[in-house]
Amino acid sequence: MKPIAGIAAAILLAATALAAAPPIQGDPKRGEVAFQKCYACHALEPGKNLSGPSLHRIFGRRIAAAPGFDYSPALRGLATRTKRWDPALLDRFIADPEALAPHTSMTFTGMRNAQERADLIAFLKSPGARRR
Amino acid sequence: MRAAIVAAILLAAAAPACAQEQPQAQAPAANVKVFQLPAGSRPHDVAPAPDGKVWYTAQRQGALGILDPKTGQIRQVPLGEESAPHGVIQGPDGAAWITDGGQNAIVRYDPKTEKVDVWKLPADTGYTNLNTGAFDGDGIHWFTGQNGIYGRIDPKTGEIKVFKDADGRGPYGIAATPSGDVYYVSLAGSHLAKIDRRTGAATVIEPPTKDQGARRVWSDSKGDLWISEWNSGQLSRYTPASGVWKSWKLPGDTPKAYAVYVDERDIVWVSDFGANATLAFDPKTESWTRYPGSAEGANVRQILGRPGEVFLPESGTDRLMIVYTSTAP
Secondary structure, three states, rough: OHHHHHHHHHHHHHHHHHOOOOOOOOOOOHHHHHHHHHOEEEEEEEEEEOOOOOOOOOOOOOOOOOOOOOHHHHHHHHHOOEEEOOHHHHHHHHHHHHOOOOOOOOOOOOOOOOOHHHHHHHHHOOHHHHHO | OOOOEEEEOOOHHHHHHHHEEOOOEEHHHHOOOOOOOOOOOOEEEEEOHHOOOOOEEEHHHHHEEEEOOOOOOOEEEEEOOOEEEEEEEOOOOOEEEEEEEOOEEEEEEOOOOOEEEEEEEHHHHHOOOOEEEEEEOOOEEEEEOOOOOEEEEOOOOEEEEOOOOOOOOOOOEEOOOOOOEEEEEEEEEEEEEEEOOOOEEEEOOOOOOOOOOOEEEOOOOOOOEEEEEEOEEEEEEOOOOOOOOEEEEOOOOOOOOOEEEEEEOOEEEEEEEOOEEOOOOOOOOOEEEEEEOOOOOEOOOOOEEOOOOOEEEEEOOOOOEEOOOOOOO
């Protein structure tokens, strides 16, 4: 096999493996613990903005659109590139906020553990979080 | 690693129109140096280190950074697998004392032996989002945790005690006065608090501006407290002897005051995310001198210094600006 063809085959194999990998299942109970890393700046109650916006019903919400919150230019910039929060986007954001929204004023530098992120997202989707 | 000195001149930027009738000047060009730090380090807090060096917390890389401004040499000391250090100060022992949010621990780095000590908070405390530390007049290290706690560690024994803030989440900046008393502010709770060094109890002192978002606090030479207010965009002063408050709105349309520091001349430095600048405020003349960020989104989250030098860590540009206040760099 020629080197370029070999590399292409390897990339294809890796991509296939990734596509076939089951998504990480999140546990909302563990996610409630993971949420402690967000708790100082984000509330779950509707309309309760702290130094960060309320995360009440975050999924499906337009980016940089929590009523009454003064967003940084970084998040307003993200809103021009992507419209709404979904689990995949939030996963990318909390993995490395600075990478997705350079110059964000958010202090948190990221949750590196993919399982922990999946747990957090499961918690934010859960009735327990949405009821508040 | 050698740091590139990005600019020895102040980057040009027009002074914004004054929102108020307060004089405002551009900073002189010759007294600033900007050092490029490792990409992705996201320097959060900064502190003077021995031998003219500067420490910074490389929050995104879990390390303590050490910059030698004379040579430009930089190195980073890893602090632990889960480390995400927020605050750093120099203790009376000459060591770096770090509030490490990632490890939920107080970390000490000894520059003589290069030993790193880690004191985890008690397991039943839970995740506290450790923020900033200060030493009181008795040599006890006090710290804040943004999830609603403050606490103390005795450097001699390593004993840790944790206390709950009256308003829950929010404890952020903390500082000691020249008399050795310790105060902290709560960002979410929008209050100042004085700690009883003996009992650990905190007395809440409510600022006159509601929901002002008190983010950081520092003391001047007289023991008056200066507070940066994130939500209101104000710089406020509280005089403990009289209980009197006074506030000044930062210049500009949408100021967001983040860090505050008072230098040895009692000039008050405050960073403004809204204007991407740091301002030096002279309380005698009530005038502001503006130091623009070295690039867009500089995001200076803490300020510290030593006589003749003020350190501005730019978390958004991975740079560290030093302002030389008495001599040329």
